[in-house]
Amino acid sequence: MKKLTHSLINRGLARVLPGVPASIAEEADRMQAPSPVLVSGQPVTAVVLASPHSGRFYPEAFVQESRQPLTILRSGEDSYVEDLAASAHALGPILVHATFPRVFCDVNRAAWDLDPRMFETPAPPFVRATHRGLSGLGSVPRIVADNRQIYRTRMPFMEAALRIRDYWMPYHVALANALNQTLARHNITLLLDLHSMPDVPEAGNPDFVLGDAHGASCASTLVQTAEESLQSMGFKTSRNIPYAGGYITQHYGRPREGLHALQIEMRRGLYMHEKTRDKHSGFFDLQHAISQMTEKLIAHMHSCEMTG
Structure with missing residues (x-):
């Protein structure tokens, strides 16, 4: 299998940031900040857990x-x-966790998926905005909830490029390394890309949405295992509606090469009060449910290793 690298991203950075160090203000923030990405564990199992947001x-x-x-x-x-x-991580999978918020830099978008209109000067030609980027939800978002503008003025493109270098790249290097290590050890890997979501009435308010890029990023037997595990515990599930998986699922999900990626969205009301962002009594029940689902997926992956 090809190494999960981002050489094109590096080329773009080299053109915009030829040896430019981070600003003094950024260095001050970084002194107080945690590492942009935290990785814990070894590839004991064929499952990798990730929390990008x-x-x-x-x-x-x-x-x-x-x-x-x-x-x-x-x-x-x-x-x-x-x-x-945490409980699922304790079963053996590596856990990759971004410490910076998605509103600052969204690693579930392609690096150069940016809205050119948010910059002071024309964006470089390697910027390739998708409809998500043009709507303001690119790798450096322009808007937040209810289409609210984040910034008072347009930003220098250099600022966005620094975020790609200092936040987007470290996260994807860490995630790619974790997946490569796991795949090398087990010959098969499942990335569980974990997210949370508000209520989605248009999809019937499911508790979980399982996104496999409409079958392209993950074997159907793995999705079915996850779905049946959750449903057996009383949760309502949906597949791909309204979330089929973002850049991470689509980029890393390569079932023919032994690498599967499944995006899992969990309804926030199951574990926290959305207005105050405080955990409530359902937190540990949901934590246990994720652990149970992961345990069944680990067993399924192990059976795939033995028969592969």
Whole structure:
């Protein structure tokens, strides 16, 4: 299998940042900040857990520059998902966790999926905005909840490029390394990309949405195993509606090469009060459910190893 690298991203960075160091202000923030990505565990099992959107460190300069209060900036945060994964992580899978928030840099978008209209000067030609980027929800988002503008003014493109270098790249390098190590050891790997979601009435308010890029990123038997496990515990599930999987699922899911990726969205009301972002009594029940589902997936993956 090909190594999971991002050489094209590096080429773009080299063109925009030829040896440019981080700014003094950024270095000050980084001194107070945790590492952009935390990785724990070894490839004991064929499953890798990831939480790309639960980071809760908001750089002070970013908050001050935003036209939105912190409560609004946090509206897209998948709060505590890495904590929800703790019991599943204890079963053996590696856990990869971003500590920065998606409103600051969204690793579930392609690196150069940016809205050119948010910059002071024309964007470089390697910027390739999808409809998500053009709507303001690219790798450096322009908007937050209810289409609210994040920034008071247009930003220098250099600022976005620094975020790609210092946050997006470290996360994907860590995730790719974890997947490569696991695949090398087990010859098959399942990435569980963990997220949380608000109620989605248009899909019947499921408790979980399982996204496999409409069958392209993960073997159907693995999706079925996850679905049956959750349903046996009384949860309502949906497949691909309204979330079929973002960049991570689509980029890393390569079933023919032994690498499967499944995006799992969990309804926030199951474990926290959405207005206050406080955990409630359902937190540990959901944590246990994720652990039970992961345990069954690990067993399924082990059977695949033995027969592969």
